[in-house]
Amino acid sequence: MKIILGSQSKGRKKILEEMGYDFEVIPPNIDEKSIRMDDPVKLTLALAHAKADAVIPKIAEDAILITSDQVVVWRGKIREKPENEKEAREFLTSYTRYPAETVTAVVVINTSNGKRVEGVDIARVWFKPIPEELVQKYLATGDVFHQAGGFSTIHPLLENYVERIEGAPDSVIGLPKELTRRLIKECVA
Template sequence: MTTELIVLASASPRRSELLESAGITFRVAPADINEDALPEEEPIDYVLRLAEGKARASAENESSGRFFVGADTIVLCDGEIMGKPKDRADAERMLRKLSGVAHEVVTGFALYDKERKGVVREAIRTKVFFKQLREEEIQSYIDTGCPFDKAGAYAIQGGAAHMVQKIDGSYTNVVGLPLCEVVAALRVMGALP
């Protein structure tokens, strides 16, 4: 497959690394869309809408490429949708709320076939269990700057690995792209042999 066939509609280095780890050849063409939730929108509907919106927006902006991969990840804790923190206080609030409790990481992904005008969408859920965090752990983690571009203010693959006691489900989903399911969908759509 040529680089022109598969396009990742995301600037996330983590999503790129995951696709590369699967041996997939692709190029990156991020899409900029409004990520505000709609009134009374369910979390699954929200991530699926954003994932598809990113894939379609990238396809509209690009003259080459056939299969466009969009994704969006959120953290769900006690009914709250946690996206990326707005500032330090928001990151502190999120990490305190996640401390000592289980929560869900939900990633919606969409594969848009520009040639056939078809789309495949799926949302993957992973349960994550955090240990009880000490205040100094929260502060020192925030000091690294890592929380500010991560849903729920943490990255399991980085400095927050020690906060996670266990997970139930896809590890790559928590990183930002459920790789097993994405690869399977790319095969079904004919993007991969």
């Protein structure tokens, strides 16, 4: 059965490729800011379901649809993609004091029978102090505005500043492999 990734995330695409799946990408194009909740688990699940609901009408044949959403929680506060340079800088410099917790929801749907399953994975990232000149270079790439919490642990400018990850590194990137495999199996069973 055809697999569709309902995401524009380069990281999620890379992870699905690493998992050995042949798939097509259909961007969900939703207004993520229109869905608001204080609970990061409920928020990411609601957003992943909204993305799935936006992609389903675009699918012409039976398929397995995978959507995902991620937020970063820092000291109990939800952080999504930074809205401006000031916020991005604040995010990046704060992670040396306290870890960033990634909350990643995955939704998998079998469009042939309508079966829909979901799961959430949580990981933590500790960063070494990031020098100001490196923060400036990272901000200049623009990549900071495309990631929850404003960081990517696999970005060439930041990867050497990751002190440690508690949990699955692929979960921090945006698509936990183990959870995704389990949900796909559940959906086709």
